[in-house]
Amino acid sequence: MRLEPIEAARERVQAARRIAVLTGAGMSAESGVPTFRDAQTGLWARFDPAQLASEEGFRAAPTLVWRWYAGRRAAVAQAEPNAGHRALALAAGRYEHFSIVTQNVDGLHRRAGSLNVIEIHGSIARTICLARCGYTEDDPARVPVGEPPHCPRCGEWLRPGVVWFGEMLDAERLRAAEVSARECELMLVVGTSGLVYPAAGLPQIARRSGAGVVVVNPAESDLDDVADAVVRATAAVTLPRLFAR
DSSP: OOHHHHHHHHHHHOOOOOEEEOOOOGGGGGGGGOOOOTTTGGGGGGSSSHSSSSHHHHSHHHHHHHHHHHHHHHHHHHOOOHHHHHHHHGGGGGGEEEEEEEEEOSHHHHHTOOEEEEEEEEEEEEEEEEOOSSEEEEOOSOOOSSSSOOOOOOOOBBBEEEETTTOOOHHHHHHHHHHHHHSSSSSEEOOOOOOTTTTHHHHHHHHTTTTTEEEESSSTTTTTTGGGGGEEEEEEHHHHHOOOO
């Protein structure tokens, strides 16, 4: 008898020894974290995303962009990890290797207790120097005053520590993500459309290396065709069931 998708996915999750998880915006939807474009409401609805998420846009209107990210940072700080985040954190210790590669910048995986998290698009809580002089601060309360502040090392403006349009991903983090994809036995893809590269290429890397692929997403994604099982449900509903002992 053919298994239901949730049972087929659960069998693969329970049988694997090395799991890599790729998460996108849908992972945090049930925590109330809006996507970048969903957050462009009210005053911000009239701005092109490139104005708010590019170095060119920042240099053209630094105060406006800084305030946009300050608002997003405050909203994310009020969000709490959902049952899906917590299920991943609790399950990690049962596996030989368990890594999370996330496109999200909200930090909810770490706040849920996950340790091996690769934040390939950066962190909204992090502040870095626009000139890349090496200044980094992960505690928003310790960032100098200003809109935007100036770097205490070199005097350039400080900016959010997220990847903007037109920027390359951090090479070290991307390399770690690709290693996780190549060495896993199962890649679990949660809440991502599969449209944004290079993250969307990680399940193909896993597949070519002989791993199984399971997709968890309430909507269709561009990665469904790569998957051995597709579960049409949300992260908070599905992940506790997949990892239940």
